[in-house]
Every structure is written in C-alpha cells, then in structure tokens.
Amino acid sequence: MSVSDETLYNIAKVLGGEQGVEIIKVLKENQDITVENISAITNIQINDVRKLLYKFYNHSLVTSKRFRDKETGWFIFQWRLQPELVEAYIQGMKQKILKKLETRLEHEKTHEFYHCGNPTCPRITFETAMDTVFRCPTCDESLRRLDNSECIEFLEIKIKELKEDLNT
Numbered sequence: 021m022s023v024s025d026e027t028l029y030n031i032a033k034v035l036g037g038e039q040g041v042e043i044i045k046v047l048k049e050n051q052d053i054t055v056e057n058i059s060a061i062t063n064i065q066i067n068d069v070r071k072l073l074y075k076f077y078n079h080s081l082v083t084s085k086r087f088r089d090k091e092t093g094w095f096i097f098q099w100r101l102q103p104e105l106v107e108a109y110i111q112g113m114k115q116k117i118l119k120k121l122e123t124r125l126e127h128e129k130t131h132e133f134y135h136c137g138n139p140t141c142p143r144i145t146f147e148t149a150m151d152t153v154f155r156c157p158t159c160d161e162s163l164r165r166l167d168n169s170e171c172i173e174f175l176e177i178k179i180k181e182l183k184e185d186l187n188t
C-alpha cells in the first residue's frame with residue numbers, strides 16, 4: 021500500500037518544513053541520489069540536506085545504501101524514498117491518535133463536569149467544583165452540571181472510524 025503525494029508532502033512538511041518538502045519531491049523523481057545532487061537540484065545547503073535526510077531516516081521515510089567509490093576509496097551514500105514505510109509511519113500516527121482519543125473518552129466517562137456558561141471559562145471537574153463550592157474559579161458565577169454525552173458520542177464515533185481505518 022502506498023500513500024498519496026499530498027500525504028507524503030504533508031508529512032515532509034511536519035518533519036522538515038518547506039525544505040523537507042523540496043527534498044522529498046526530489047527523492048520522488050530520483051531514486052538513489054546523493055546528498056550533493058539533492059543539494060545541487062534544490063539549492064539547499066549540503067549540511068541542511070543531510071540533517072533533514074537523517075530526520076526522515078529516523079522516521080523510516082527514507083533509506084540509504086553506501087558503496088565505496090572505486091577512484092577515491094571514499095564511501096558514497098545514496099538515498100531513496102520508502103513509500104511502504106511512509107504508510108507504516110501514518111499507521112503509527114493513527115495508533116497514537118487512537119490511544120489519545122481512548123484516554124480522553126475514558127476521562128469523559130468517568131468524570132462529571134461543571135460549567136458556568138461563560139464561553140471563555142474552562143470546564144471544571146466535580147472535584148474542583150467541590151473545592152470552590154460550585155462557583156466558577158475564573159468568573160465566580162455559579163456552576164451547573166454539564167452534559168457531556170455529545171462529546172462522548174463524538175469520541176466514540178471517531179474511535180470507531182479510526183479502528184476501522186486501521187483494520188483495512
């Protein structure tokens with residue numbers, strides 16, 4: 021399974037900004053390319069290209085192979101994109117999001133929430149509301165029980181969607 025260009029560039033941008041996107045575009049067009057050649061095509065400094073490639077490498081987006089230059093005896097590294105691992109990266113991100121949503125859902129289900137009605141004030145848990153004798157700690161208005169069933173429903177739908185997505 022491979023990913024769309026858009027997804028690929030979004031990941032590149034998150035990890036490496038605009039320069040990251042440029043490098044990934046070059047890697048898409050050229051398999052097995054050296055840092056020097058990427059730098060020449062993109063006009064990005066060699067050291068910056070190298071830094072970004074290592075970052076991509078640490079996230080398994082790219083791979084490198086090395087061989088010895090017959091004339092100079094030096095090692096040459098060539099880089100290429102690993103689209104199948106890009107997919108693995110995305111799956112990993114989705115797993116993380118799923119975990120966060122599940123933790124959040126658990127929190128919503130096991131807590132009672134209170135609110136004063138002012139949109140700029142935060143929600144208060146039952147424990148905190150007890151401490152302030154059911155007054156908003158921000159604006160001092162009285163607190164009312166907040167119905168969080170819509171929030172729970174939303175989280176449950178999102179979790180179900182993500183699980184289905186991860187299983188296909």
Ligand SMILES: [Zn+2]
Pocket residue numbers: 136137138141156157158159160161
């Ligand atoms: Zn308030």
